[in-house]
Amino acid sequence: MAMHRLAHFSADRSPMTPTDRIASAAQRLAHDSAAVDTLEASFTKLLKEPHRERFRKVNLRSPAMQRVAAVGGAMEILHATGWEHAPHGHLLLNTLEPRLIEAATAALQKVQASHPGYLRDREGRRAGAARARESAEAAAADLARRQHFASMLPAEPAEGAAGAAAICVHLGGEKKVWRRFDSNIDTLKDLVHWVSSLEGAPPSPRLVNVTQSPSLPLDKERQAGLSLHHLDLWPCGHVKLVECA
Incomplete structure (x- = not known):
């Protein structure tokens, strides 16, 4: 019985493989559709052109990546696919393992296709973007209207002018x-x-x-x-x- 408990404990404590870490990180990311989409797009570009330097470097100081990196699961999935910290706030992919990049892409695409949290957040973001566009269009129309009326105004007399x-x-x-x-x-x-x-x-x-x-x-x-x-x-x-x- 004691041996059975020890074997069970050891199995529970077995370290996660990179693929396991990738799948877990993708699930943690699911509630933030923008982060999922950004990382999925980056991995997809990397698979298409694996030797392009720009696709193997991440600037963590850029506003877009600062936002993504703050989401739980983002740094985990990057580390699990081989990205390493480099000077000046960058991550570099020094060793490319296509199978890991493919696993990450597939995991993120699975989230995009069916995860309820992702779908709910994406719909909310789209609705918010639509409202922002409508507001901007209404503001632009109001400005154009006001400028039209301003263009018809007579010259303003000088202060103290007769009449x-x-x-x-x-x-x-x-x-x-x-x-x-x-x-x-x-x-x-x-x-x-x-x-x-x-x-x-x-x-x-x-x-x-x-x-x-x-x-x-x-x-x-x-x-x-x-x-x-x-x-x-x-x-x-x-x-x-x-x-x-």
Whole structure:
């Protein structure tokens, strides 16, 4: 009985082979799809061109590899396939064993094909990337819209110029923006264009003249051609953004 226990203990303590370590590391990596994809791509390139120096060197100081190396299982799979630490923060593959690289590639591809953790993380990353693209596209469209309205603005009079009107638009909360206009020439339409060019303003703003009480709504359709002087927004006027049309 004692001999049986000793044999069982020895079997449990037997060291892992490189292939075992590779399989174990691939499973540990599975929850991070980006790390799995990066390493699988690197091993695949190495198998195709095993003698290219760039595929046998890893710069651990690069932002991409710093991120990968921080994932549990990444350094283990690299060490198990023969990568060794070198000066200046690099790993080098001095001795290439194709069977180990093939084993690592196969293990990572198996994770990519069926591991629930990998598939869940990959889907989450794709959804996040899609949201980021949509946000970037919306921001670019908003910038283009605001630049369009800004391109239609009249020149801003110099401070203290005759007939200049200083207009303050209240965009909500504590945010206020000032600009000067020629009160005799520039119109409500010019004022609306200016507000539409401001970050945070809606594409079709509705404005209220709050210079005096009671406040007066500004009708951008019927009053579009009226001068700011005519609208009592001179020499200083305040307008408030109230809603989208």
